[in-house]
Amino acid sequence: MLVFETILLLLLGAALLSMLAGRIGVPYPTLLAVGGVAVALIPGVPRLGLPPELILALFVAPVLLDAAHDTSLRDLRANWRPVLSLVLVAVGLTTIAVACVSRVFLPDMPWAAAIALGALLAPPDAVAALAVMRSVAPPHRIRSILEGESLLNDASSLLVYKLAVTAVAVGGFRVVDAVPAFALVTVGSVVVGWLLAVLVGRITAPIEHPAIATILQFVTTFGVWIVAERLELSGVVTIVVFGLTAGRRASGSSRTSVRILSFATWETMTLVLNVLAFTTIGLQLGPIMERLDGGERATYPLYALAILVVVILVRLAWVLVYGASHRLSRAPGDAPRSWTATFKSGLLVGWSGMRGIVTLAAALALPADFPYRDFILLVAFVVVLGTLVVQGLTLKPLLHALHFPPDTIVEDEIATARSAAIGAAMQVLDGEPGPAAERLRHEYREALGVARAGEDPRTSSDNALRQRVLPASRHALDTLRSAGTIGDEAYRAVEQELDWLELSSRPAESA
Missing domain, CATH: 1.20.1530.20 (Na+/H+ antiporter like fold)
Incomplete structure (x- = not known):
């Protein structure tokens, strides 16, 4: 003891x-x-x-x-x-x-x-x-x-x-x-x-x-x-x-x-x-x-x-x-x-x-x-x-x-990754007419960039639609890292934002 x-x-x-x-x-x-x-x-x-x-x-x-x-x-x-x-x-x-x-x-x-x-x-x-x-x-x-x-x-x-x-x-x-x-x-x-x-x-x-x-x-x-x-x-x-x-x-x-x-x-x-x-x-x-x-x-x-x-x-x-x-x-x-x-x-x-x-x-x-x-x-x-x-x-x-000058490499790469993830999502949603798709377009742009660990992004009433959109964003993120456009620090940051978006759409499973 x-x-x-x-x-x-x-x-x-x-x-x-x-x-x-x-x-x-x-x-x-x-x-x-x-x-x-x-x-x-x-x-x-x-x-x-x-x-x-x-x-x-x-x-x-x-x-x-x-x-x-x-x-x-x-x-x-x-x-x-x-x-x-x-x-x-x-x-x-x-x-x-x-x-x-x-x-x-x-x-x-x-x-x-x-x-x-x-x-x-x-x-x-x-x-x-x-x-x-x-x-x-x-x-x-x-x-x-x-x-x-x-x-x-x-x-x-x-x-x-x-x-x-x-x-x-x-x-x-x-x-x-x-x-x-x-x-x-x-x-x-x-x-x-x-x-x-x-x-x-x-x-x-x-x-x-x-x-x-x-x-x-x-x-x-x-x-x-x-x-x-x-x-x-x-x-x-x-x-x-x-x-x-x-x-x-x-x-x-x-x-x-x-x-x-x-x-x-x-x-x-x-x-x-x-x-x-x-x-x-x-x-x-x-x-x-x-x-x-x-x-x-x-x-x-x-x-x-x-x-x-x-x-x-x-x-x-x-x-x-x-x-x-x-x-x-x-x-x-x-x-x-x-x-x-x-x-x-x-x-x-x-x-x-x-x-x-x-x-x-x-x-x-x-x-x-x-x-x-x-x-x-x-x-x-x-x-x-x-x-x-x-x-x-x-x-x-x-x-x-x-006195090193300000370095915004990671911040710029995070912005690039977010834009690519949002762009991939919008391509999927462009083929989905109706208020649910429009609502998700607005929410996706807002949440991807304010979502952080410990915060709960807004949820959409059409969770099934969101589950179709997220894989496209993840694929775009993987493509950027494979091409060397972004590093792993930016990749992990945006990946975490996508993770919280996904978890917020199925609270029963994540619990």
Whole structure:
């Protein structure tokens, strides 16, 4: 009961801190991590821990799937060069730099262990950055870059991390042996993720009960991760491909009531997992310090602070150098949708490198007998907490200081999507004479644009006619996304409006 009561108190405290963070304009991950440190320093607080093999699955799998489902492939394709420069080069440089610095500080540290430390520190966590930027409306292209990076760099860094951990277990490895294994794991994970997405989509599409469908979604999420692990593939890559594939399903491929309620549940659950993860970051301070002896206490924290500086500077330096080189050599018209377009954009992207849930989970998931595990845990804690505090608290002032011009890309795309949906509906109604069709024409134009989650659009007396109109609008919406005219953010916004219109026409079914 004590552990259960402690978890309830932590959730309550985290909820209150998140509310406070919104009021004072501080990113909630920063405040939660600091709050976790404060709790860890209270004498007698129970030590909460999870088996290492469960940590990545519990904290990472649902959050990655949710992010992948909402990621716009169009925006990824438009920004693939700068995204890959962050996913591959920035991650690689950070891994190498951290490994080399760690070996300078601790010459006896195996190279594989040093590389594992660099790999788990390499991927930035976009949760904190996006929590800040969504409140100040940054350019859409920068949000797209950070969302795509946070999705893909987890895969690249954790693949390196997994190979390094395996190398420690077997006593070493050669690069010529690791590259084919790396490629095989990647390709296998992509194939399995796609196949599972197609299979699960066909099985779950006919389900009409929202609660059952949502439960199956969560079971499937963890099941996909477990299947990948059992096949010795990458759970991260498999989950990302699974989510990207599932997110491309047509609007009419699932039940409207299922989609509305499951989206709300997923938003709540991913927030709870993030809250627990960032709170857990702070709670690790006590156990980490308890395992360090007196001599190590004097040197390890200093080494950790030095590595924190390295992690921040390597990313910032690469982003600025890459941006400058791209501006000097870019082809005409190549810059507007990329953060390489201006120095200001590069500075913001380079400073949005806060570490979080993936770094902490990967560090905690190391085997108990892993070389220098306590040092790695301390460094991971210092880097995560340090970036959340230093960069998290300064990102919003930096955004204001850079004075980005207003960006209306998403709003313009939503307007385009609404016009197409209304136009498709009007084509159906033009062949329907009489007052019912005229009434629905007026109502449709009014409701599609004011309907929001939680609001109940006006209903028509001719619900059967409406059920004929909505599929045409959904088809028009799917066509716009497939053609790349609109991104997934605009697509989801108008899809939700159509969902509420459909539910309002059959209240008995939606209930």
